[in-house]
Amino acid sequence: QVQLxxxxxxxxxxxxxLSLTCAISGDSVSSISSSWHWIRQSPSRGLEWLGRTxxxxxxxxxYAESVKGRMTINPETAKxxxxxxxRSVTPEDTAVYFCASGLGDSGVFDSWGQGTLxxxxx
Amino acid sequence: EIVMTQSPDTLSVSPGERATLSCRATQSVSxxxxxxxxxxxQAPRLLIYDASTRxxxxxxxxxxxxxxxxxxxxxxxxxxxxxxxxxxxxxxxWPALTFGGGTKVEIK
Numbered sequence: 001q002v003q004l005x006x007x008x009x010x011x012x013x014x015x016x017x018l019s020l021t022c023a024i025s026g027d028s029v030s031s032i033s034s035s036w037h038w039i040r041q042s043p044s045r046g047l048e049w050l051g052r053t054x055x056x057x058x059x060x061x062x063y064a065e066s067v068k069g070r071m072t073i074n075p076e077t078a079k080x081x082x083x084x085x086x087r088s089v090t091p092e093d094t095a096v097y098f099c100a101s102g103l104g105d106s107g108v109f110d111s112w113g114q115g116t117l118x119x120x121x122x
Numbered sequence: 123e124i125v126m127t128q129s130p131d132t133l134s135v136s137p138g139e140r141a142t143l144s145c146r147a148t149q150s151v152s153x154x155x156x157x158x159x160x161x162x163x164q165a166p167r168l169l170i171y172d173a174s175t176r177x178x179x180x181x182x183x184x185x186x187x188x189x190x191x192x193x194x195x196x197x198x199x200x201x202x203x204x205x206x207x208x209x210x211x212x213x214x215x216w217p218a219l220t221f222g223g224g225t226k227v228e229i230k
Contacts, residue, residue, distance in 0.1 A: 046223055047209060047211070048221070064217060064219075065218070098165055103171065107154070107216070107219050109158075109166070109168060110171075110177060112165035112167070115164075
């Protein structure tokens with residue numbers, strides 16, 4: 001069973017960059033049969049898929065339109081984790097952020113991290 | 123964007139009774155539909171994927187059905203640990219995966 005452990009700072013000011021890490025145990029970020037996702041949840045927007053990274057013949061990433069251009073998801077193969085960076089945050093980015101593993105390329109999230117509350121406030 | 127609408131918002135059910143939750147998509151998602159359970163302070167947990175396949179370790183009292191735009195999650199005999207929030211999610215359209223707004227199953 002895959003386990004995901006999140007870490008990162010949860011209090012930011014507007015315009016700063018959000019950085020979160022998701023450490024993987026029980027699988028490899030380099031697995032060609034898995035994918036690695038970030039999802040957030042807020043009262044105003046509900047559950048919102050943000051993006052993913054995965055390795056097939058090469059590394060790929062996809063992002064939701066709502067964060068495209070501001071978000072980067074990167075694998076760290078040597079330490080078996082993946083990261084989220086979200087630039088130029090606003091109060092609208094306040095949410096609980098989850099990392100999750102995906103079943104292959106399906107977009108089904110079979111394991112989740114514990115969640116990190118991120119608050120953006122001046 | 124495919125909008126997922128769940129109904130009802132809240133379902134009041136007595137322990138041992140059946141619960142039926144609905145999820146509707148604004149366009150066909152084929153069978154690319156998952157259901158998750160979430161309890162307060164926890165991450166969602168995968169229950170069902172491909173509309174009707176139970177995830178590993180999920181009890182047989184949970185079942186899913188439907189295809190296209192109409193889906194149902196049925197809990198055949200509610201146990202105390204089943205009172206929670208339930209979300210549907212479509213994964214048919216990339217990179218625009220979307221979730222429903224949730225149905226709260228509460229004790230009657």
